[in-house]
Amino acid sequence: MTRPDVPTAPDADRSAERDRGYVPQAIEPRWQQEWERSGQHRVDLEDGSREKHYFLTMFPYPSGNLHVGHWYAETPADAAARFRRMRGANVFFPMGFDAFGLPAENAAVQAARRGEDVHPARLTRERIRTMTGQFARMGAMFDWSRTLATCEPEYYRWNQWFFLKAYEKGLAYRKESYVNWDPVDRTVLANEQVIDGRGERSGALVERRLMPQWHFKITDYADELLDFSGLDWPERVRTMQTNWIGRSEGAEVAFEIDAGGEIRTFTTRPDTLWGATFLVLAPEHPRVATVTTDDRRSEVEAYVAEAARMSELDRQAEGREKTGVFTGGYATRPVDGARIPIWVADYVLVTYGSGAVMAVPAHDERDFAFARRFGLEVAPVVQPHGVAPLDGATMTEAWTGGGTMMASGPFDGTPTGTELGEEGGIAKVIRWLEERGIGERKVTYRLRDWLISRQRYWGTPIPMLYCDACGTVPEREENLPVVLPEDVAFMPTGESPLKSHEAFQAATCPSCGGPARRETDTMDTFMDSSWYWFRYLAPDAIDGPIDRNRVAAWTPVHTYTGGIEHAILHLLYARFFTKMIRDLGLISADEPFLRLRNQGMILGEDGEKMSKRRGNVVDPDDLVARYGADAVRAYLMFIGPWDQGGPWNPKGIEGVVRFLHRVWALIEDPAREGGPDATEEAVADLRRAAHTAVAEVTDDLEGFRFNTAVAELMTLQNAMAKLKSRSLAEHAAWDESVRLLLLLLAPITPHLAEELWHRRGYDGSVHLQSWPEVDEEALRTATAELVVQVNGKVRGRITVDADADDATVLTAAKEEANVARYLEGGTLRREIVVPGKLVNLVVSS
RNA sequence: GCCGGGAUGGCGGAACGGUAGACGCAGUAGACUCAAAAUCUACCGGGGAGACCCGUGCGGGUUCGAAUCCCGCUCCCGGCACCA
Numbered sequence: 001m002t003r004p005d006v007p008t009a010p011d012a013d014r015s016a017e018r019d020r021g022y023v024p025q026a027i028e029p030r031w032q033q034e035w036e037r038s039g040q041h042r043v044d045l046e047d048g049s050r051e052k053h054y055f056l057t058m059f060p061y062p063s064g065n066l067h068v069g070h071w072y073a074e075t076p077a078d079a080a081a082r083f084r085r086m087r088g089a090n091v092f093f094p095m096g097f098d099a100f101g102l103p104a105e106n107a108a109v110q111a112a113r114r115g116e117d118v119h120p121a122r123l124t125r126e127r128i129r130t131m132t133g134q135f136a137r138m139g140a141m142f143d144w145s146r147t148l149a150t151c152e153p154e155y156y157r158w159n160q161w162f163f164l165k166a167y168e169k170g171l172a173y174r175k176e177s178y179v180n181w182d183p184v185d186r187t188v189l190a191n192e193q194v195i196d197g198r199g200e201r202s203g204a205l206v207e208r209r210l211m212p213q214w215h216f217k218i219t220d221y222a223d224e225l226l227d228f229s230g231l232d233w234p235e236r237v238r239t240m241q242t243n244w245i246g247r248s249e250g251a252e253v254a255f256e257i258d259a260g261g262e263i264r265t266f267t268t269r270p271d272t273l274w275g276a277t278f279l280v281l282a283p284e285h286p287r288v289a290t291v292t293t294d295d296r297r298s299e300v301e302a303y304v305a306e307a308a309r310m311s312e313l314d315r316q317a318e319g320r321e322k323t324g325v326f327t328g329g330y331a332t333r334p335v336d337g338a339r340i341p342i343w344v345a346d347y348v349l350v351t352y353g354s355g356a357v358m359a360v361p362a363h364d365e366r367d368f369a370f371a372r373r374f375g376l377e378v379a380p381v382v383q384p385h386g387v388a389p390l391d392g393a394t395m396t397e398a399w400t401g402g403g404t405m406m407a408s409g410p411f412d413g414t415p416t417g418t419e420l421g422e423e424g425g426i427a428k429v430i431r432w433l434e435e436r437g438i439g440e441r442k443v444t445y446r447l448r449d450w451l452i453s454r455q456r457y458w459g460t461p462i463p464m465l466y467c468d469a470c471g472t473v474p475e476r477e478e479n480l481p482v483v484l485p486e487d488v489a490f491m492p493t494g495e496s497p498l499k500s501h502e503a504f505q506a507a508t509c510p511s512c513g514g515p516a517r518r519e520t521d522t523m524d525t526f527m528d529s530s531w532y533w534f535r536y537l538a539p540d541a542i543d544g545p546i547d548r549n550r551v552a553a554w555t556p557v558h559t560y561t562g563g564i565e566h567a568i569l570h571l572l573y574a575r576f577f578t579k580m581i582r583d584l585g586l587i588s589a590d591e592p593f594l595r596l597r598n599q600g601m602i603l604g605e606d607g608e609k610m611s612k613r614r615g616n617v618v619d620p621d622d623l624v625a626r627y628g629a630d631a632v633r634a635y636l637m638f639i640g641p642w643d644q645g646g647p648w649n650p651k652g653i654e655g656v657v658r659f660l661h662r663v664w665a666l667i668e669d670p671a672r673e674g675g676p677d678a679t680e681e682a683v684a685d686l687r688r689a690a691h692t693a694v695a696e697v698t699d700d701l702e703g704f705r706f707n708t709a710v711a712e713l714m715t716l717q718n719a720m721a722k723l724k725s726r727s728l729a730e731h732a733a734w735d736e737s738v739r740l741l742l743l744l745l746a747p748i749t750p751h752l753a754e755e756l757w758h759r760r761g762y763d764g765s766v767h768l769q770s771w772p773e774v775d776e777e778a779l780r781t782a783t784a785e786l787v788v789q790v791n792g793k794v795r796g797r798i799t800v801d802a803d804a805d806d807a808t809v810l811t812a813a814k815e816e817a818n819v820a821r822y823l824e825g826g827t828l829r830r831e832i833v834v835p836g837k838l839v840n841l842v843v844s845s
Numbered sequence: 846g847c848c849g850g851g852a853u854g855g856c857g858g859a860a861c862g863g864u865a866g867a868c869g870c871a872g873u874a875g876a877c878u879c880a881a882a883a884u885c886u887a888c889c890g891g892g893g894a895g896a897c898c899c900g901u902g903c904g905g906g907u908u909c910g911a912a913u914c915c916c917g918c919u920c921c922c923g924g925c926a927c928c929a
Contacts (some may be wrong), residue, residue, distance in 0.1 A: 240925080244924095244925075248928075250929085266929065268928095280929090322927080349928065351928090353929065445928095638857090646858090647857080651869095652856095652870055654870080655869045656869080661884095707859090786864095789864085791909075821896095838910095840863080840910060842909045
């Protein structure tokens with residue numbers, strides 16, 4: 001067989017290599033260079049001849065090194081993308097870097113403390129270079145001609161542009177918001193950075209601080225975000241987002257206050273309104289001061305101050321006993337005019353609903369605990385079915401279920417819930433409240449507006465200015481980008497260098513031309529990742545953030561893969577952003593990603609999360625040096641279901657390495673003496689093995705079941721090795737099987753498949769071939785072995801013609817010696833034949 | 846507490862309601878070797894001499910037939926958590 005030269009490998013090396021068998025270290029870099037040279041991964045986005053498939057995998061933060069988790073996320077995704085391409089699609093599979101973020105800035109701050117000079121920009125760019133080099137060794141089909149890094153002004157200027165458009169539409173706004181403030185590092189911390197109420201790095205007690213902050217109005221889209229129709233997303237992710245949005249239906253009810261005015265409360269149980277025996281305000285509620293009487297003032301103020309000192313985390317600590325103080329003020333229960341006391345307690349959150357609740361201790365666990373603690377009245381107004389009448393004085397827990405309304409004026413005897421379409425007490429009370437102007441139907445969400453301000457340096461500057469004459473003014477579009485200055489000195493305190501950067505802050509008001517100050521807050525980095533997939537399609541576009549034609553042709557993204565840890569934040573923001581820019585008229589799609597698949601987490605050998613501290617980190621570079629990229633890829637796919645992740649088993653990869661060596665030997669080594677002749681039966685067995693593998697691997701890759709795809713390839717290798725013989729190796733069926741094996745291996749072990757493909761003398765890249773079709777004829781067998789059960793237990797096996805009819809099968813089954821024993825003396829009640837599988841004879845004695 | 850997901854050999858895991866344990870790891874025996882490694886071959890859930898019996902977290906049920914479907918539990922993992 002002719003063996004055309006494999007590119008860039010001198011013949012001498014080649015023959016030496018051949019003697020050594022499978023040497024991935026020799027073949028992998030060669031093919032990586034060849035693919036790069038031939039431009040195999042550069043996609044023609046304008047190609048209209050094939051089905052387009054945008055296959056996206058979440059871009060990484062440039063942490064400095066690719067770890068095995070990146071390989072676990074990206075190489076199976078690559079296999080799925082390669083599979084799509086072989087199935088005929090024009091696949092766009094880009095990669096870039098989510099390059100803004102805290103770690104790089106923290107490194108700069110820490111360096112500043114040591115008196116050293118590290119700049120996040122320099123550090124990040126360096127890390128991107130390192131990681132790009134490491135990425136090349138994966139053998140993935142990333143189209144690097146369209147990469148991007150979000151920290152570059154060419155990218156983030158469009159963050160600013162989107163921000164301005166959102167601001168124009170009223171979707172970006174500034175309001176006072178409570179944040180976690182670290183007094184030592186002098187910055188706001190994300191919730192994840194607050195551990196047990198203390199700043200992660202400084203160890204300082206985090207304070208709740210009210211600060212003016214920029215927000216996006218994601219809550220405007222709450223209802224639309226609850227709609228997942230048309231999306232092929234894991235149930236788990238949809239549920240998590242649904243819970244996060246937390247839609248609650250109920251009523252808003254106004255309570256008049258003795259001190260004047262009213263306080264609005266939200267409740268999901270307006271049917272319990274007659275049982276509201278007190279009101280509770282959050283400590284931050286604006287009316288606290290005005291309802292408090294003078295004799296209670298010092299106590300209330302002390303309580304409010306104490307609450308302000310505590311972090312939200314501490315306030316919500318599990319099992320914490322309820323605290324609160326009486327304000328001295330009273331409100332009027334609007335349904336019957338009863339006067340009820342007003343309390344302040346930190347179990348009421350200012351950020352939810354209206355920051356005030358009507359407490360119904362008889363029917364709400366939290367209110368019940370509070371009432372008992374402080375000796376407040378418990379008044380049952382819903383009587384559950386089938387139990388003794390509730391008594392507020394002796395109840396030991398709240399009754400939160402349904403029942404019959406009582407002590408509720410006109411509603412006595414009304415059932416609370418809706419039974420079989422009948423309107424229940426909840427709906428009836430709401431209508432009654434609306435008729436009287438006391439309250440109204442209201443939907444509340446747990447979701448809060450997206451706080452995008454960060455008092456940090458390494459992010460996108462928010463393009464707003466503050467002018468003494470004009471107030472808050474947006475930067476002009478033509479002045480973008482507002483460039484993040486790089487001539488900055490990092491403070492050991494951690495304070496953003498922008499706050500002391502005079503040249504950055506001093507600006508001209510775009511409105512009046514007078515002096516103005518620039519906003520020094522930067523944007524949350526989730527902003528960067530909320531639209532990056534549009535930018536990949538035209539990363540160099542300078543007249544707008546996106547290329548509308550390409551976006552129309554290529555989005556929504558057909559397949560998106562990434563870690564489950566982004567189930568809420570990134571994926572929810574991305575959906576919101578897509579809807580927002582749709583409403584800005586830029587795109588027409590409603591959703592960013594049609595099909596979503598999540599991979600699990602790869603753990604250390606000890607089953608724990610990999611960390612330097614534990615010393616259980618597996619370095620992919622070491623593995624590649626030792627076993628080759630293909631072995632690492634195949635093992636990561638083989639380890640188990642992709643969405644489950646699992647512990648790294650250093651012995652496990654050895655099994656996959658052995659498999660790859662066997663594949664090499666199977667195809668490259670001459671057949672030994674002996675082995676089966678190329679009989680009709682052997683040929684049929686071989687073709688059946690190969691085409692079964694085609695069917696199974698196709699199905700598995702379609703369904704992201706990489707583990708069973710690899711197992712199926714191992715099965716094929718085993719079958720071929722058993723059948724391999726001198727006479728069969730001459731047969732066309734052997735060639736066919738080798739060809740199929742290589743095509744099926746191509747997405748999983750791209751280098752090995754390519755090398756052997758060329759060694760077998762096939763033209764062109766294996767990766768540009770069509771995915772094989774199953775020959776149904778080859779799957780057929782002449783005979784079938786059936787299991788014969790008697791009363792559901794296996795008692796024998798029979799071999800019959802594959803197309804034998806039921807009567808023939810049953811006769812053969814009953815004649816089987818062991819089966820006959822069990823039939824003796826009994827009465828045959830039923831005969832079940834599952835074609836090609838089994839026979840079950842039901843006998844009673 | 847609420848919402849998801851899970852529990853199968855010594856281990857990772859397979860299994861359209863139809864032969865439980867594919868594939869691999871580890872292990873046992875053998876071949877090759879002076880020996881070892883590598884490689885190859887066979888075995889590899891438990892009990893039993895055997896026919897067989899038992900076996901997919903636990904208890905019920907549906908079915909000719911259940912790891913798979915239904916009901917009720919236990920435990921583990923993940924997310925959310927005083928959201929009125």
